[in-house]
């Protein structure tokens with residue numbers, strides 16, 4: 496339903512050339528929900544703006560439902576809905592009228608536009624807001640109105656740029672429930688960008704990680720974590736000599752990808768911690784290394800990103816990037 500091939504986009508700012516998108520290719524099947532994940536400035540919005548015909552690509556091509564974004568922008572616009580980062584509703588019209596006006600802009604007759612306005616309000620569970628002015632709504636309610644505006648003309652593909660940015664966890668969960676319902680009931684194909692790792696992990700069928708204008712990973716969260724991160728094991732010993740011995744033993748074990756030591760704790764990265772941990776503990780016991788704590792942690796998408804780039808994916812509201820759980824010891 497969505498096909499991007501070698502997309503590239505440069506901007507000129509004064510004498511500087513900014514390579515916002517260097518090489519982006521991916522596909523999204525009909526009915527799939529794909530999340531574009533990446534740090535600030537990675538090129539997610541620029542990619543989305545090219546796919547939605549708002550920005551011509553410098554090079555490469557893209558097709559939506561078989562239509563070429565560069566050669567057939569009008570046909571692309573008929574089949575897509577786009578919800579940008581900023582609130583889309585004006586301040587002067589009541590929500591139902593705002594939606595009907597949007598429908599009219601897409602060429603719907605007045606009666607049909609009103610019917611669709613009511614339909615999408617119900618679909619998003621905000622029927623009771625029909626008579627309200629946008630300025631009186633909460634952040635979560637406004638975001639749903641934005642999505643309703645993107646849906647009023649009945650698109651087959653919905654593009655959402657940071658749909659849950661700035662929402663509290665409760666509103667985010669509610670919004671996600673609605674999006675999943677839309678997919679189930681309307682068979683919508685959804686491409687969204689997000690900064691929230693947990694959101695991409697739990698909600699998206701597939702994740703494309705973008706960094707510095709390039710796709711660096713593409714797969715389901717489970718496959719990305721298994722292939723590109725691996726489980727983490729932690730063993731704390733009674734003294735630093737024990738930790739040194741434990742690290743040396745780990746380096747000789749099969750299936751261990753990485754060994755790190757910090758004070759009395761040895762950290763291991765491996766594909767299957769459930770199998771490695773008992774064997775490792777037996778080995779330590781035979782070598783008379785006293786273990787005071789041991790535990791394992793499943794990888795997160797942040798581990799995938801660190802593994803690929805050596806950097807952390809900064810989380811919203813976490814400028815230091817330190818909010819992600821530290822290893823838990825069992």
Ligand SMILES: Nc1ncnc2c1ncn2[C@@H]1O[C@H](COP(=O)(O)OP(=O)(O)OP(=O)(O)O)[C@@H](O)[C@H]1O
Nearest residue numbers: 506508513515533534535536537538539540541542
């Ligand atoms: N109109 C523009 N003129 C100049 N540079 C731009 C323009 N639009 C985007 N850029 C630059 O292109 C790069 C990619 O920006 P883009 O908005 O696509 O990133 P993003 O991944 O969506 O980031 P964020 O998560 O912060 O929204 C950034 O360096 C940005 O400053």
